[in-house]
Amino acid sequence: GAGVSQSPRYKVAKRGQDVALRCDPISGHVSLFWYQQALGQGPEFLTYFQNEAQLDKSGLPSDRFFAERPEGSVSTLKIQRTQQEDSAVYLCASSLDNYNSPLHFGNGTRLTVT
Amino acid sequence: GESVGLHLPTLSVQEGDNSIINCAYSNSASDYFIWYKQESGKGPQFIIDIRSNMDKRQGQRVTVLLNKTVKHLSLQIAATQPGDSAVYFCAENRNDRGSTLGRLYFGRGTQLTVWP
Numbered sequence: 001g002a003g004v005s006q007s008p009r010y011k012v013a014k015r016g017q018d019v020a021l022r023c024d025p026i027s028g029h030v031s032l033f034w035y036q037q038a039l040g041q042g043p044e045f046l047t048y049f050q051n052e053a054q055l056d057k058s059g060l061p062s063d064r065f066f067a068e069r070p071e072g073s074v075s076t077l078k079i080q081r082t083q084q085e086d087s088a089v090y091l092c093a094s095s096l097d098n099y100n101s102p103l104h105f106g107n108g109t110r111l112t113v114t
Numbered sequence: 115g116e117s118v119g120l121h122l123p124t125l126s127v128q129e130g131d132n133s134i135i136n137c138a139y140s141n142s143a144s145d146y147f148i149w150y151k152q153e154s155g156k157g158p159q160f161i162i163d164i165r166s167n168m169d170k171r172q173g174q175r176v177t178v179l180l181n182k183t184v185k186h187l188s189l190q191i192a193a194t195q196p197g198d199s200a201v202y203f204c205a206e207n208r209n210d211r212g213s214t215l216g217r218l219y220f221g222r223g224t225q226l227t228v229w230p
Contacts, residue, residue: 048214056214056217091157105159108156
């Protein structure tokens with residue numbers, strides 16, 4: 001596709017369940033970012049990949065959050081033992097390179113933990 | 115109409131008027147800035163960017179102004195249309211030691227509402 005694709009668009013999980021969120025970046029984009037967006041707030045950085053290497057995971061809120069990009073294209077964000085405070089929109093973004101290139105965002109996955 | 119960044123997160127303008135959305139940033143090492151538009155249920159959409167070696171950049175109906183002296187960024191939308199209604203975010207790339215290159219820091223956003 002022409003843009004960043006994320007699935008599922010919506011996910012409802014019961015507290016304690018594990019979830020996996022998928023991101024298909026724009027083909028050829030080296031850099032991939034995950035952001036978390038709470039209601040009424042701007043996106044907050046979670047983690048960054050350059051190809052398959054996870055170069056920055058300083059934004060992950062706890063060790064329940066894990067991200068991977070094993071082949072340098074598709075990425076998965078996994079949240080274990082979900083908590084209510086994990087409810088948010090999870091945005092994936094990619095860019096051609098990581099030097100002053102705009103990030104192109106997907107439409108996100110809205111996670112609701114009940 | 116004009117907003118003042120985080121202290122006035124909503125801006126209402128009449129169709130056809132010009133809009134000005136403001137943003138303040140704090141990191142003097144920031145060297146790249148982007149404005150994004152986010153409609154309900156969608157991800158942020160790139161509008162326009164500017165590098166720190168410029169103070170003005172124009173696109174189609176939009177102009178971004180950068181004042182590095184006072185660390186201020188603005189987005190001007192000419193002849194605002196109902197389709198411009200959305201939340202607008204400014205984002206900065208902090209090019210300082212320890213920052214991940216390409217990582218963007220977002221402001222809270224301004225809700226622009228255009229009424230006929």
